Amino acid sequence: MKIFDLVRPGRSIIRPQAESRMEYGPLLLLHDLAMYFADANLALHLFDEAQTAQQEFAAYEYSGVAREDTRKEVMPAVPGCMLNRAPHMHSRSFLYALDNIHNYLQILSKMAGVPPAITDLKTEFEQVFGGNLKPVRNSAHHPEDRVRGLKTNEKPIDIQPSAFMAFGSDTTSVHTGSIGGPGIANEVLRNGNRYGGLLADGTYGEVEVSAATMAACQDVLQQVFDAFIWTNSDFDWVVYPYHVAIMGKEQVAAYANAIKKTVVPS
Structure with missing residues (x-):
């Protein structure tokens, strides 16, 4: 049997704030x-x-x-x-x-x-x-x-x-x-x-x-x-809009990497 796999770069992802707490x-x-x-x-x-x-x-x-x-x-x-x-x-x-x-x-x-x-x-x-x-x-x-x-x-x-x-x-x-x-x-x-x-x-x-x-x-x-952008923490990282506005996506990823909780795809 030929196996086709997918590489999951981390355990969870950095994502924008959900509009609703019920949003998946x-x-x-x-x-x-x-x-x-x-x-x-x-x-x-x-x-x-x-x-x-x-x-x-x-x-x-x-x-x-x-x-x-x-x-x-x-x-x-x-x-x-x-x-x-x-x-x-x-x-x-x-x-x-x-x-x-x-x-x-x-x-x-x-x-x-x-x-x-x-x-x-x-x-x-x-x-x-x-x-x-x-x-x-x-x-x-x-x-x-x-x-x-x-x-x-x-x-x-x-x-x-x-x-x-x-x-x-x-x-x-x-x-x-x-x-x-x-x-x-x-x-x-x-x-x-x-x-x-x-x-x-x-x-x-x-x-x-x-x-x-x-x-x-x-x-x-x-x-x-x-x-x-993936993280190795147990939960989704919620990045609030003002964080991205102030820091930018690259800076948010760099910060997460600096504390060794994320894996950012190359």
Whole structure:
């Protein structure tokens, strides 16, 4: 199993004063970002394992050389139909974990006092998926609509030619030929690891379930973590506006470093 880790530069962060005592600080969101990133990492591992099991089962089924007396030894413990569904299940888990990360980045980028770079990093995260992450997630979450060729508001989808062209012999699907014409599918895995389907705008969209996707997300999220000023104390440091106004951000960080309670990213 390949592990994609995130380096947390400290235990807590220096942040501006919260507008309300009930306001959740960015540290909580950063904690959850790391949690959902771990979910995506695990989902990718389970996806790869499921694909291997599926391929081994297919090789056995079509080999024609297995003897009856060895069948129980090589046959999987679960039916083939379940093995065939496992890659789809884990690819959806991968997709949902990444969508959760995107939602957290959207909220984090709008919080008062967070580093300005967070907004650009949110955009960079979106560009990893070419704008497909949210639309593909929406379709995955509403298969009862997509399989009927409908948007979530029950309006019909104007299916585009590109959606028909997306489905070929390298595709495994749940439903084919059921909406708008032959070749349209509700949920597919193209080329083995591209999870996709019909989108609400009538086009086809997909997200690659791969180590390359994880690495690209890892790069963006590490920059998100590094954008904050971290401290090794047990609690968030609340920096009041007048402190920043008088001292400036660099001076606040220098003071925190001087008393050996912070780690400031380079």
